[in-house]
Amino acid sequence: MxxxxxxxxxxxxxxxxxxxxxxxxxxxxxxxxxxxxxxxxxxxxxxxxxxxxxxxxxxxxxxxxxxxxxxxxxxxxxxxxxxxxxNLYLIAKNDRLLFEFLFEVYREKYIIGAKSLSKSDLNTFFNNKELQSDIVKGWVETTKAKLKNIYFNFMNEANLLTDKDGEKLITPPILDPRLENYLELNGDAAILKAITGVS
Structure with missing residues (x-):
């Protein structure tokens, strides 16, 4: 489901x-x-x-x-x-929008060689989701603003982003081989790609 x-x-x-x-x-x-x-x-x-x-x-x-x-x-x-x-994997596995942000924005930015994420990246993502989903479209602006902050905070917590001179630098991790194997064997290759920024 x-x-x-x-x-x-x-x-x-x-x-x-x-x-x-x-x-x-x-x-x-x-x-x-x-x-x-x-x-x-x-x-x-x-x-x-x-x-x-x-x-x-x-x-x-x-x-x-x-x-x-x-x-x-x-x-x-x-x-x-x-x-x-x-911990981020467990959160994203239970939150579709966060997972899609990681996969569609964070991963894609890394693949094209972008060095950082910006607020405009988040704004574009949410604008696109509003066009795709009446649920997201129905959220008030304060709700969307809080979610945007939380996404950045959680990615900072997980070391996918690093704050430097006001920028959110993209810093994909090197995964523990045990975790990488676990995700692949359990059908979560998409999340693996999302958090490591691989194509």
Whole structure:
């Protein structure tokens, strides 16, 4: 089933530390219900607010709904750079518009030799999507502006972009071979191409 376009990311953060914490607990055999209970009783994510902690839990576990033991093992045994890429992969796998931005804009800019991404690249992308989708067309400008900021922020977090002198420089990663093989074998070659900028 094809994912519908969603603006759900406007209420989310990258949440790498929280994802790592949940995956460690899952690896140890902790159930989802037990993790949820820890959010309430132990303030698992150090938020000091039960409602916010539960919201993080809900959103992160939604990202992790299709993760398997192999990817958990790759994540937990990897360096921070690879963990960031896996986290972005998990987000993009559950957010069609972010994936399409990575594949249609980030990847294409890298292929043609562009050195940076600009706000105009994001604006053009959203304008095109408005022509293709009534859902995107129906979003108010503030929603689209927040999503644009989030896309840049998430790509910075994952080191796909580097800020320098006011520019967003394109910095495609070199993937851990284990992650590359995993994505190829699990039918996610498109996401692999999107985050590495390959044709």
């Amino acid at each position: 094809t994912l519908k376009y969603s603006a759900g990311l406007i209420s989310q953060s990258f949440w790498l530390t929280e994802t790592r914490e949940i995956l460690k607990l899952k690896k140890e055999g902790t159930t989802e219900e037990e993790i949820k209970k820890m959010c309430v009783e132990e303030d698992l994510f150090n938020t000091q607010r039960e409602s916010y902690s539960l919201r993080i839990y809900r959103d992160v576990t939604r990202r992790l709904k299709n993760i398997d033991d192999e990817l958990i093992d790759i994540f937990l045994s990897s360096d921070i750079s690879t963990q960031k890429l896996i």
